[in-house]
Amino acid sequence: MRSIQEELLKICHALLNHFGPRNWWPAETKFEVIVGAILTQFVAWRNVEQAISALKQNNLLSPKAIYEAEDSIIEEMIRPTRFYKQKRERLKEFCGVLVKKYDGDLNRFLNQDVKSLRKELLSIKGIGPETADSIMLYAGEKPVFVVDAYTRRIFHRLGYFKPNIDYNSMQEFFVKHLPRDVELYNEYHALIDALGNKVCKKVPVCKECPLTNSCKFYENN
Ligand code: SF4
Structure with a gap:
């Protein structure tokens, strides 16, 4: 047997x-993986691609740029992903942690051990287990x-x-x-x-x- x-x-x-x-994951950078993981809930991937492409074209695809941009500008870029106000809030929360606590250094954030990283991701408003684990596996290359x-x-x-x-x-x-x-x-x-x-x-x-x-x-x- x-x-x-x-x-x-x-x-x-x-x-x-x-x-x-x-x-997987279809993205050029680790940060793009994370943005995709946050935007992908309840929506087809092609809509996420549209949003990421708009952020890129407007030089907004970095933790600092998203954190500092006007809410309405981010919302405009990610509108195709539905629930765009809620998703803008999640993106900004995540980027806020990266900028304020890690000086915008994504590698330093991801280099934590699995337990601490998961705990920190889950403490960010709007990030649940599936999104946290996707970020750890596909951006952090952790065995999750x-x-x-x-x-x-x-x-x-x-x-x-x-x-x-x-x-x-x-x-x-x-x-x-x-x-x-x-x-x-x-x-x-x-x-x-x-x-x-x-x-x-x-x-x-x-x-x-x-x-x-x-x-x-x-x-x-
Ligand atoms: S489609 Fe789903 S239900 Fe059908 S054989 Fe495959 S796994 Fe089973």
Whole structure:
């Protein structure tokens, strides 16, 4: 019988063969990763790209520039990401911490150990576990497994999770059963996102899924 680690790695390889490497996170700099992670909630990635491109064109893609800019200017740039007032507030909160406490030095901020960095990220208004963990994995290159609503839906259908499992329990499951490896964590989360976004949607398109052999939902339906 296969161990859970072998099963999880088999799922990851099947997804990788199907979708190819996802090359996450799509960004030119670590700061851009963080801005993307803050802006991406409840909106398609293409809208985030529009906002980041507007910030870049207006020389606003730096902690100091965002922190010092008028609220209305930042809001105008990030308007395509919906909830732009709330997201402006989060960006400014984050940049405020970087500027005031770290002199705008993102590397110094990210070089903290995992526990301190997570604690500090979660203390910033509007940054929840998923955003904090995405920042730690994709900008800080820390071995932190990111989970989300797609992870819950897919791994419930595969037969591993209860439908209402919480964030920490999902994360603990992957950390317990997978090797601690930044590259693996990076690719695995990105592949889960691809499957949840394109195939294992609310109404799943199982005929296009590479995981039918491992899926309880497919077996029972
Ligand atoms: S087989 Fe269907 S339900 Fe199972 S993971 Fe794939 S798309 Fe989702």
